Amino acid sequence: MKHEPSNKNDKGHQDHRVWSIEGRYEHPIYSPEGGIEGVMIDADGVAAQFVFGHGPDDATPFGKVKPGQRVTLEGVEAKPWPEGEDAHAVYQFKRLAGIDGKDVREGGKPAHAKGKAIRMNYARHGEANGVLLDSGDFIHVRPDRFSGLGIAIGDQIEASGPGRPLTDGSGHVIDAVELNGKRVEKKPD
Template sequence: MQLRQHHKDQDDQVWSIDGVFTHAIYSPMGGIEGMMIDADGIPAQFVFHHGNDDASSVEHLWPGRRVTIEGSEARPWPEGDGAHAVYRFKRLALIEGGAVHDVRKPGRVEGKVVRLNYARHGQANGVVLDTGDFVHVPPDRFAALDIALGTHVQASGPGRPLADGSGRVIDAVELNGKPLNNKAH
């Protein structure tokens, strides 16, 4: 297993560990609470922090994909030693040799509208493009837009991966070159 000390983080040593993603670790409630990698034949578990979106790190991974993960050694558990090394997840640094970009940063998508998307209460709240991306627009603003099936859309705003990994969701702040104004007060 290749360990590289990365930096100190509040008295914790942060290590970069190279390996192959094997699988997600599920919580008793069905969520994803961590992941396992094989680091040159040695299993290493990474535990996600409660209450944040660390689980989004595994959305675009599949067994056999090479990764570099940064983490710090987990404190001993009251239940005793585990079956393998356990680390507190800090970040997914590399996927198959490429740097991982923060998908929550502003992004831009472009494509043709293939369907409308609807909020739980039934009002249109955006569109799905032929690229698989979902452009989210609050229903009160979407109603004022002239968008139909087949319309070419360019949108920018903060983004993140869709849960099924098919594309990204963009919370549109600009659509077809026009800023979307904030909700009227």
């Protein structure tokens, strides 16, 4: 089992880092309504449950994963159950990072998109994290980077970076590495 644990940041506050846990995919966890609300893995003999958010697409990456396949999942340690000891480790699912030893975090092949920005896209916490183009493609940029780009609706956008199909089939999501001829820089550490 590989992981990166949570720790304190330089200001003494709890820093909820993403854990990366490798193990064998066991099975989905069903909601009372019949949907899939998480998955179980066996991380070298230790049960680990990853709970999805309320997004309808969280289970999508697991559609082709078979029981027994080796997976690497990323998540944030969940708050302890207030009514007693947890039966096993529980994490809030962030992403499927690998299948059978192959890294899938970037999610795909180099891609390129071009078009007019027709609407902003927003992260779960409400901050803009990219734009949807008239081509149907979604250009994703981390919110801490997107805010300084000055992109507005109607702007012509050309972006490249790792891409993969959108789950609804309408276009692709591209994690922008280059946007309008400029490298999308990382936020300073």
